[in-house]
Structure formats: C-alpha cells, structure tokens
Amino acid sequence: MSKPRPVVLSGPSGAGKSTLMKRLLQDHEGVFGFSVSHTTRNPRPGEEDGKGLNKLPMLLGATLLPVADVLSSEEIDMSTSFSYYHFTTREAMQEGIDQGEFIENAEFSGNMYGTSKSAVEDVLAKNLICILDVDIQGVKNIKKTDLNPIYISIQPPSMEILEKRLRDRQTETEESLQKRLEAARIDMELSSEPGVFDVVIINDDLEKAYQELKDVLNEEITKVQEAKS
Numbered sequence: 401m402s403k404p405r406p407v408v409l410s411g412p413s414g415a416g417k418s419t420l421m422k423r424l425l426q427d428h429e430g431v432f433g434f435s436v437s438h439t440t441r442n443p444r445p446g447e448e449d450g451k452g453l454n455k456l457p458m459l460l461g462a463t464l465l466p467v468a469d470v471l472s473s474e475e476i477d478m479s480t481s482f483s484y485y486h487f488t489t490r491e492a493m494q495e496g497i498d499q500g501e502f503i504e505n506a507e508f509s510g511n512m513y514g515t516s517k518s519a520v521e522d523v524l525a526k527n528l529i530c531i532l533d534v535d536i537q538g539v540k541n542i543k544k545t546d547l548n549p550i551y552i553s554i555q556p557p558s559m560e561i562l563e564k565r566l567r568d569r570q571t572e573t574e575e576s577l578q579k580r581l582e583a584a585r586i587d588m589e590l591s592s593e594p595g596v597f598d599v600v601i602i603n604d605d606l607e608k609a610y611q612e613l614k615d616v617l618n619e620e621i622t623k624v625q626e627a628k629s
C-alpha cells in the first residue's frame with residue numbers, strides 16, 4: 401500500500417481554508433488526519449504528550465495547524481479549535497530545527513511551536529491524508545523536504561472581499577485585521593509566482609471552490625478509501 405500524499409492548504413487569513421477544510425472533514429470521515437505539533441510550553445493539567453487539548457496558536461496570520469497524528473477526521477471536532485502537542489524543551493526543539501526536522505516553527509507568547517516532518521509522516525503511516533495549513537514560508541520549507549504534498553492555494557476573489565469577510569467574521573481587532581490584510585497582500589503576491597502551487601482555487605462561490613478542492617484531492621481520497629475496504 402502506498403502512503404497517501406499530504407495536502408498543503410495555504411492562502412491569506414480569511415480566504416476560507418478552515419471553512420473548506422471543515423466541509424472536507426465532515427464529508428470524508430476517516431480519510432484526513434492532522435499532525436501533532438511540538439511546543440516548549442508546559443503541559444496544562446490533564447494534558448499528556450500528544451493527547452492534551454489546547455487552543456490553536458495563531459502565527460503570522462496563519463494557523464499553526466489543527467493537529468494530531470493520533471486522530472483521524474472522525475475524531476476531530478473542527479467546530480472547536482483544539483490541537484494536540486508533543487511537549488519538548490527549548491534545547492531539543494532548537495536542535496531539531498537546526499537539523500532541518502521542522503517544516504515550520506514560530507515563537508508565540510514566549511514559547512516555541514512547530515510542525516515536524518516526522519509528525520506528518522506518522523499521519524501518512526496511518527493511511528490518512530495529512531492536511532497542512534501553512535503560510536507561504538511553511539510552503540517554501542516543505543518544498544525542501546521529500547514529503548511530496550499536493551500544494552493548494554486558497555485565494556479570495558479580491559482584497560475588498562477578503563476585508564469584508566474578515567470584518568464579518570468578527571474575530572479581529574482593527575489592529576489584527578490590518579496586520580492580516582498586510583500579510584494577505586504579501587501572500588497573494590508570493591503565491592502568484594509560477595510553480596509554487598499545483599492549484600490555485602479562488603474562493604468566490606463556496607460550492608464551486610469546494611467542488612474544485614474535492615476534484616484535486618479525488619485521487620488521494622479514493623486511494624485511502626480503497627485501502628480501508
């Protein structure tokens with residue numbers, strides 16, 4: 401059985417990645433999985449390595465993923481932003497980063513967070529398609545690995561519509577909104593470079609965008625489903 405390819409979903413904050421991902425998970429139980437992130441923060445009461453529940457850190461306008469190598473989409477409730485962590489020390493994590501073991505990492509509230517290549521491989525070994533929601537820097541890092549994902553960019557129809565969606569979502573202060581819009585401009589520029597993404601989906605009409613996403617992933621989804629039956 402060949403392992404499924406991971407899927408990279410990238411694009412500006414507010415482009416609709418979470419909305420599309422949620423539908424994908426709802427419609428395909430037991431097909432998708434998420435990798436467990438590493439963190440240097442202390443476990444909270446009740447949290448075990450790879451098993452704790454916590455809020456997602458927001459990084460550079462992108463989400464450092466809903467994550468869990470032990471979980472398939474059947475077990476993840478996307479309506480709550482939870483993730484699971486491997487708890488580690490700053491020294492060990494820095495060493496891993498220096499060795500090129502992380503596909504993304506960032507500092508958030510004085511703690512380090514990151515996604516390791518092996519955490520992604522753990523998901524694939526369970527015959528689950530690992531979804532990686534990363535920013536453009538993460539995309540460039542993943543390109544240096546042998547993970548061979550399908551690179552998908554989700555883009556808004558325009559900056560004006562992006563701004564409206566972010567305002568309507570009511571999750572941002574004026575300051576964080578402006579930061580996201582600035583990051584979005586940079587993201588949209590870098591994402592349009594030829595060869596960065598296999599597919600660019602303009603999320604104008606949600607149904608159409610979702611259909612396009614399913615079409616791109618169809619081969620991998622079928623492969624996973626057939627291996628299960």
Ligand SMILES: Nc1ncnc2c1ncn2[C@@H]1O[C@H](COP(=O)(O)OP(=O)(O)OP(=O)(O)O)[C@@H](O)[C@H]1O
Pocket residue numbers: 411412413414415416417418419420461462463565566568569603604605606607609
């Ligand atoms: N095609 C669409 N038409 C109208 N509204 C949409 C569409 N797609 C998504 N939205 C809305 O736009 C807002 C932003 O979408 P979403 O939260 O999925 O973006 P995101 O890319 O996951 O952002 P972030 O990276 O900040 O998590 C949400 O309120 C969502 O309901």
